[in-house]
Amino acid sequence: MSTQLFITPEGLQQDEKPPYSPNPVLGAIANFLSYLFHPVFVPLYVIAFLLFVEPFLFVGASGAEKVLTLGRAFINYTFFPLISVLLLKGLNLIGSIKLKERKDRIVPFIICNIWYFWIWYVWRGLPGAPHYLVVFALGVFLASSMGLLSNIYLKISMHGIGLGTATAFLCLLSFDPASSNITIYLALAMLITGLVGTSRLLLSAHTPREYYLGLGVGALGIIIANWVA
Numbered sequence: 001m002s003t004q005l006f007i008t009p010e011g012l013q014q015d016e017k018p019p020y021s022p023n024p025v026l027g028a029i030a031n032f033l034s035y036l037f038h039p040v041f042v043p044l045y046v047i048a049f050l051l052f053v054e055p056f057l058f059v060g061a062s063g064a065e066k067v068l069t070l071g072r073a074f075i076n077y078t079f080f081p082l083i084s085v086l087l088l089k090g091l092n093l094i095g096s097i098k099l100k101e102r103k104d105r106i107v108p109f110i111i112c113n114i115w116y117f118w119i120w121y122v123w124r125g126l127p128g129a130p131h132y133l134v135v136f137a138l139g140v141f142l143a144s145s146m147g148l149l150s151n152i153y154l155k156i157s158m159h160g161i162g163l164g165t166a167t168a169f170l171c172l173l174s175f176d177p178a179s180s181n182i183t184i185y186l187a188l189a190m191l192i193t194g195l196v197g198t199s200r201l202l203l204s205a206h207t208p209r210e211y212y213l214g215l216g217v218g219a220l221g222i223i224i225a226n227w228v229a
Contacts, residue, residue, distance in 0.1 A: 013029035143221025160214020
């Protein structure tokens, strides 16, 4: 919370200035976008997109195989991380499930890294798993790992990491000749990234630097994954 100084008959006084409070409608929209594009959902959206919207990576895959792949993604990217955070809160190891404090994010980062590593390891050894699927899984794990290290110094934006990973991955796919009409989805991802970033700033959840760093970490994770996978 910021402070301001003013002069009174008693001398120089300091008063706390309340944090910026957005318009209620804008605040509601910002909260909605923050929940809709929460980091535990973004990888699931990307994989669902690969399976059902732009399925050039899964040509010949049956409906059951696609559902199984999406189920694995849901368990490791969404279900286990959510349950882990709820358990941490139940054990009073974190102050809030919203992870507002930097120190509250350390253990969730570590736990999520375990699930992210596991799903990458499974997909890497799975016969017939598309190369780009393995690249994305590795990119998510690397971005989360770098996020954990960055969290030592500042409260890096998890939303930024998630959306940076997704946008960079779609950018990578756009260079593949087999993809079609990917450009419009990449533009949509960039729009969403901007809207969510604005939402986080409106809610005073992050500074611009924290959000931009999250985007950079997410993109770097995909770049490194594509290079080494």
